[in-house]
Each structure stands twice: as C-alpha cells, then as structure tokens.
Amino acid sequence: MCPDIMKFILNDDDTDVNGYLLNLEEWSEDIARELSAEEGIELTEGHWEIVHFLREYYREYGSSPNVRLLMKVVGKEIGAEKGNRKYLYDLFPNGPSRQGCRIAGLPMPNDCIDHS
Numbered sequence: 001m002c003p004d005i006m007k008f009i010l011n012d013d014d015t016d017v018n019g020y021l022l023n024l025e026e027w028s029e030d031i032a033r034e035l036s037a038e039e040g041i042e043l044t045e046g047h048w049e050i051v052h053f054l055r056e057y058y059r060e061y062g063s064s065p066n067v068r069l070l071m072k073v074v075g076k077e078i079g080a081e082k083g084n085r086k087y088l089y090d091l092f093p094n095g096p097s098r099q100g101c102r103i104a105g106l107p108m109p110n111d112c113i114d115h116s
Contacts, residue, residue, distance in 0.1 A: 014026055016107075018102075018108060019035070019038070019102060020101070020102050020105075020106070020107055020108055021105040021106075024055075024058070024105060024106065026105065027055075027104070027105025031105060032051060032103050032104065032105065035102055035103045035105075036103045039094065039099050039102070039103065041091075041092070041099070041103070043103075044091075046082075046087075046091055047091050047092075047103070049078065049082070050074065050082075050088070050091060050092075050096070050100055051100065051103055051104045052104075053074060053077070053078065054070075054100050054101055054104040054106060055104050055105070055106065057073065058104075058106050063109070063110075064097065064101045064106045064107055064108065064109040065097065065109060066097050066109045067085075067088070067095065067096055067097045070083075070088065070096055070097055070100070071083050071084065071085060071088060071096075074088070088100075097109050
C-alpha cells in the first residue's frame with residue numbers, strides 16, 4: 001500500500017504530522033478504511049464498533065479517551081468482554097487509543113499512554 005494514499009483522498013493540510021485528521025467532519029468510512037490499511041489493519045465488525053464508539057465519545061465529551069478510560073467506558077457501555085485490555089489490543093495492536101482514534105478521524109489523546 002502506498003504510504004501517500006491519503007493524498008488522493010485529502011489535501012496534506014487536512015492531517016497533522018502524525019497523520020491524524022484535523023477536521024472531524026472530513027472523516028468517512030472510506031477514509032477509515034484507508035487509514036486502517038496504512039496501519040496494517042483490516043477492519044472487522046469489532047473494529048467498527050470501537051471506531052464508532054470513539055466517535056460518539058468524542059462528540060459527547062470533546063476529547064479522545066486514553067487507553068485506561070477507553071477500557072473503562074467500553075466495559076461499561078458495550079460490555080466487560082470488549083472493554084478489556086486483550087480485546088482492545090487484539091483489535092488495535094499499536095494501541096487502542098492511538099490507532100483507534102486515528103482510524104476514527106479523531107485527535108490523539110493528549111495523555112495517550114498506549115504501549116505496543
């Protein structure tokens with residue numbers, strides 16, 4: 001996969017230096033598929049559930065959750081089996097907050113502590 005594939009979808013000015021979208025409204029599921037391909041992830045139903053959860057969380061709270069908070073709120077809202085560390089890292093091996101938020105078109109959490 002060409003690392004510059006996003007140039008065909010977005011202007012360079014639409015992402016930060018880490019490849020995160022600058023404008024939440026520019027996101028689409030097609031862009032999520034391209035971003036996930038760059039991350040080496042093929043999106044499954046489980047991925048989409050977390051991606052959409054992250055977007056809803058951001059809309060409600062105005063910030064992206066760090067991994068500890070993500071585990072807590074996913075466990076409470078979706079179920080303990082999906083809010084555990086293993087499940088989330090199986091989906092997003094380089095960090096559920098970092099990769100999940102990037103694919104969801106959200107900024108990286110300020111206090112991101114993902115460990116890959």
